[in-house]
Amino acid sequence: MFLKAPAFDYVRVDSVEAALSLLKTHGDDARILAGGQTMMAALNMRLSSPALLVDISAIDALRQIRLSDGVLRIGAMVTHSEIEASDIVRRHAPLLSMAVTHIAHKAIRNRGTWGGSLAYADPAAEWPACVIALNATLIAQGPGGLRKIPAQRFYLDLYTTVLNPDEILVDVEIPVGDRQQVVAFDEIARRHGDYAITGIAASAQRNGEVLEHPRFVFFAVANTPFQAIKAEAACHGKAPAAVVIDAAVAALAVELEPIADLTSSSATKRHLAGVLLRRAIKTLASKN
Ligand SMILES: Cc1cc2nc3c(=O)[nH]c(=O)nc-3n(C[C@H](O)[C@H](O)[C@H](O)COP(=O)(O)OP(=O)(O)OC[C@H]3O[C@@H](n4cnc5c(N)ncnc54)[C@H](O)[C@@H]3O)c2cc1C
Structure with a gap:
């Protein structure tokens, strides 16, 4: 080496x-x-x-966190630590505040950036799953100007995004202001600060007891963030009683074929994803 x-x-x-x-x-x-x-x-x-x-670290225009017109905008050069410390983020995108302390260790969070993590597209990274769970839009700037890309369409493959080589990720827009939105974040890692073995970023609209339009996005299970569409469908429009949670976990087991890594088999990851999904649905139903 x-x-x-x-x-x-x-x-x-x-x-x-x-x-x-x-x-x-x-x-x-x-x-x-x-x-x-x-x-x-x-x-x-x-x-x-x-x-x-x-x-690009001296480009001040990329270092801002701002809220306007129901949209939270986080510039690409905002560091993980700045997100961790931000009251605006805590209030309007609490999923990010929950996730950030799981990213590496403080020294790395002080230098590592939101945009760098999103653009690098590590399948075990937290931010890519979060932006999909939050229905965010990523903004790239290239020779032709700005291009808006829904987070769900940003990731193509292992360490591969739709960014062209002559484009820079400059900003991310996160829709906020929906008071019914509830979120959950969880991951299992060998030690705190390690990359996750398996993790989940989740959101839903809560209407009384009922969860609507849930998003369950897993990381460290596939080459890109994995949105569990069948598990979401099993949960959508229902109060998450035990039978609904069981159905969602069963649906996940059918749709998810995790890729093993150096420490964990596919079967282990599938089991852990089910455990995390069960916990996340309970969290969505109970708090926020
Ligand atoms: C020991 C260790 C543990 C870590 N643990 C975790 C973890 O648990 N979870 C996690 O998510 N991350 C983890 N990381 C990675 C860390 O979060 C990095 O900060 C992140 O992956 C990259 O951000 P960066 O700003 O350092 O980017 P850089 O290292 O500067 O760049 C990374 C890549 O992205 C490209 N790039 C950067 N910014 C842009 C942009 N705006 N537009 C287009 N391309 C761009 C670069 O060209 C490069 O290819 C860890 C890193 C280390 C060293």
């Missing part, structure tokens, strides 16, 4: 336009550098060897 990165050029830009211009000029030889928490390890292990790193 290498511990030193190959030689590369480095440019720190202060606008998205400057970054896009460099991506256009250098094509596949250039890579965006955000918080560097994944990129630097990839360079040092020589899993990636770009000729040019385009550092």
